[in-house]
Amino acid sequence: MDLQVFCKGQNKETYQKGDKIIPTAMGLVPSDLTSLGTHNSGFYEHRRSSVVLNLPGLEVFPGDLLVSDGAAHYLCHPLLLLNSESKKPRWPFSRRGVGKDRHKHISDLETCLSSVKIADFRAYEFHGLKGKTWNEVVDTHQKLPTDQLDSRKQQEAVWELFTSECTYFLDHLLVLKMIFMNTLKYLHTYEYLLDVDLWRLFANLEELSQTSFGFVSSLFAIVKDYFDASETSPSMDFIPVLMKYFRGSLCQSHQTYCLNYSAAVFYLESLKQRDDFGIYLKWCEQNEQCRRLHLSELLVAPLHRLTRYPLLLKNIWKRSTDATEKIMIYSIKEKVEKSIRDLEGKVKWLDNFQKLRHLQEIVVWPPLWDRDKRFFIPECLKHIFKEHMAENILSPTNRHLLYEGKLTLAESTRFLDVYLFLFDDFLLVTKTKRNKKKAGGSDTGVMCPSLTPELQTVIKEGGSCTVLDQPIPLDRLVVKSIDPLHVSVFGLRNAFLVQHENRYRQCIAAFLLQAQTENIKKTWMAQITAAITCFTKSQETKKIPLFPSAAESSEI
Secondary structure (H helix, E strand, O other): OOOOEOOOOOOOOOOOOOOEEEOOOEEEEEEEHOOOOOOOOOOOEEOOOEEEEEEOOOOOOOOOOEEEEOHHHHHHHHOOOOOOOHOOOOOOOHHHHHHHHHHHHHHHHHHHHHHHOOOHHHOOOOOOOOOOOHHHHHOOOOOOOHHHOHHHHHHOOOOOOOOHHHHHHHHHHHHHHHHHHHHHEEEEEEOOOOOOOOOHOOHHHHHHHHHHHHHHHHHHHHHHHHOOOOOOOOOOOOOOHHHHOOOOHHHHHHHHHHHHHHHHHHHHHHHHHOOOHHHHHHHHOOOOOOOOOOOOHHOOOOHHHHHHHHHHHHHHHHHHHHHHHHHHHHHHHHHHHHHHHHHHHHHEEEEEEEEHHHHHHHEEEEOHHOOOOOOOHHHHHHHHOOOOOOHOOOOOOOOOOOEEEEEEEEEEOOOEEEEEEOOOOOOEEEEEEOOHHHHHOHHHHOOOOOHHHHHHHHHHHEEEEEEEOOOOEEEHEEEEOOOHHHHHHOOOOEEEEEEEEEOOOOEEEEEEOOOHHHHHHHHHHHHHHHHHHHHHHHHHHHHHOOOOHHHHHHHH
């Protein structure tokens, strides 16, 4: 069976000599096909300006018209002669059904949520103790209080640590785990909210809950042993428990959670824009065991708890009288405080790493011939000028971002919106370029939470920050305040000048910048001046050798 192919925009001599050809929207079609009757089997689809034929045993693609000698009766001639009135597409599905599908999906999600069962937290043996004082517990167990006032004060301090840990575990960690995380896992099993990442939202909540439960259970066992013991027992043996958990996994698990916290909150804000996640969130927060607390308020609880541990340990240390106990409690407190200091350093490092990683993606480094029109580089020689990669210039391991913000650059004929990045070794001047056609196309959930709102808007709109000139090293930078009398004729206010000097102290570039307010101007000048001072001192320190060289020692 011979096939004739008529491709749009192409004239293929595949038809028989002598056939009469008629021009159509699909190309050239033999005239005998325009007089064909209705089809008996098979079907046609009219999509935009193409005719798609589905023939038994043949696979046909849009843009081509395949005609066999014995398949003429499959075609309907009125559709071959396309006109302007027949350009509306007839898709096999309609957009009008999307709303119905979405409504059904939401309805099914609500039905699935209604089948979720939340366990009762009151099943824990220590649940009823979290709101009681030490004196109330002593009276309940008919335990005679010790005559030693100092020992009683220490017991009250240990009891405060226990009850606060009960509240933390039952009212925060367990609520997060049982109501929010386990419900989301349940929805995943029924293929709802599958794209919501459990780790990005809850991090190591499972590990944190297990560690806290072990800690509070151990403290509860000490209290029970104290009341079960004879009346002559003067104190509780709590030191081994404190050493086990505070020198073990308690601080480490909190550190892991806290490092993910800022990203989790940012991720949560992006998820709140979705209707299906909003229904899940509303259902969870309406549970009575949440006590009207929102998810964002519950997620911050581990951070507050970690910073409170040193205060609780200090209170126990102050109320202890035994010298050996005081030394051990103090060492545990120092261990927790060091863990918090390490966490602060890790958070700052992680914040700087994430921020510079995102800057590598949005900062554009134009080539020399685009950056400065004074230089003419022939096309055949451009391969020689390999620009230094931005990934190396903005390496997170090499430098730190000290300050950033939006200013206005005064040029000869216009004012240009610029965005400045002040690093610990250079200043970078860029102009923001927005691409509103891509607005809304970026996933805010993957952006760095510490990015300024201006940069977040640029990323959302698919924009970038194009470097105006080469980075200005801080030891080559001069900043000067501009008197308003000198520039008022140009309409400039709150202006200051940034000069780039070469090694011979010649000015090779100058930027006349304008801030929105006088305070912003002063802040920028103070930040730049402080950065220059710190950089100069660090360079001088590197030049001074700690130990004289062998040659210098022999001469001396």
